Amino acid sequence: MARSGLSAKLPLPDRERLRQIFGWLAPGQSLISGQALWGNARFTVDEFLQLQHLTAPYCDQCALPFDRLEDAGQICAACAAEHPGWSKARSAFVYDDTTSQMVLGLKRSGKRAGLRVLGRYMTDAAREILDTADVLIPVPVHYRRLAVRGFNQAGWLAEAISDQTGIPVHHQLLARVKATPSQGHLTSRQRRKNVAGAFRLTEKGRNKLTARRLVLVDDVYTTGATLNACARALHKAKPANLDVVTLARVVAPRNPLI
Ligand SMILES: [Zn+2]
Numbered sequence: 001m002a003r004s005g006l007s008a009k010l011p012l013p014d015r016e017r018l019r020q021i022f023g024w025l026a027p028g029q030s031l032i033s034g035q036a037l038w039g040n041a042r043f044t045v046d047e048f049l050q051l052q053h054l055t056a057p058y059c060d061q062c063a064l065p066f067d068r069l070e071d072a073g074q075i076c077a078a079c080a081a082e083h084p085g086w087s088k089a090r091s092a093f094v095y096d097d098t099t100s101q102m103v104l105g106l107k108r109s110g111k112r113a114g115l116r117v118l119g120r121y122m123t124d125a126a127r128e129i130l131d132t133a134d135v136l137i138p139v140p141v142h143y144r145r146l147a148v149r150g151f152n153q154a155g156w157l158a159e160a161i162s163d164q165t166g167i168p169v170h171h172q173l174l175a176r177v178k179a180t181p182s183q184g185h186l187t188s189r190q191r192r193k194n195v196a197g198a199f200r201l202t203e204k205g206r207n208k209l210t211a212r213r214l215v216l217v218d219d220v221y222t223t224g225a226t227l228n229a230c231a232r233a234l235h236k237a238k239p240a241n242l243d244v245v246t247l248a249r250v251v252a253p254r255n256p257l258i
Helices: 012-025 045-050 077-082 097-109 115-125 143-149 153-165 188-195 203-208 225-237
Strands: 027-029 036-038 089-094 135-138 174-176 199-201 213-221 241-249
Touching (some): 089 097, 199 225, 213 225
Antiparallel strands (some): 174 199
16 A cells, blocks of 8 residues: 555655755754854854865875875875885864864764764765775774763764765774773874774674775874774784775874864
8 A cells, every 4th residue: 555645755855855944944053163053054164164175195095195296196204114004094184173173072072963074075085995995994992981972983983984885884893902091192102002902803803804895984093003003903804905084184293182
């Protein structure tokens, strides 16, 4: 029997139109300042103009920006010396005073409202990686922190990318087995020591990730210490490839407040 009335599933164009109408009627909120905004807007005009998108030219392996266009596609000196545990890392934004507010809002307040927008920016920045990826793996938080905070913002960002691309997210294949203190004021070397052995491939991960093309997802790429510790654990599954996507990347020698 045919379904009718409100219980009938609306065709996609109508659902999209309804979503837009709701967006026009319901006030939104800036992802940066928290200021009330109308419709689907997530930034004021001034905030939008302040956003620093991380665009080429940059190091092909870690996305550290280069000054000269002709260096695009090359590897930076740090990557040549230290060989990060991934093939390519891409980030949507430069981590600065503007994007730090966005990250802190996501991390401390658990604001999910703008994830759709953030997922779109991350997907656009990492298109070349995501086009051939099999699995998204969020950087996990320790179970005790998860119990207190109630969510993992890296998991939310991975799901937002999945909504854009259809690539599945696996939350249970990589575990954080060591509760590490905040890294906000640590040097690069101290960070490496802090996260050494903090991540472990789960038994399920050992079987599921072999020969797959993995993408590790996090909110901020700071020194790469956490991402490298995750990569070391993931490589035990012998994946076909491992790449990294983050919302923002620190490009100046400063300690972000995370
Ligand atoms: Zn590099």
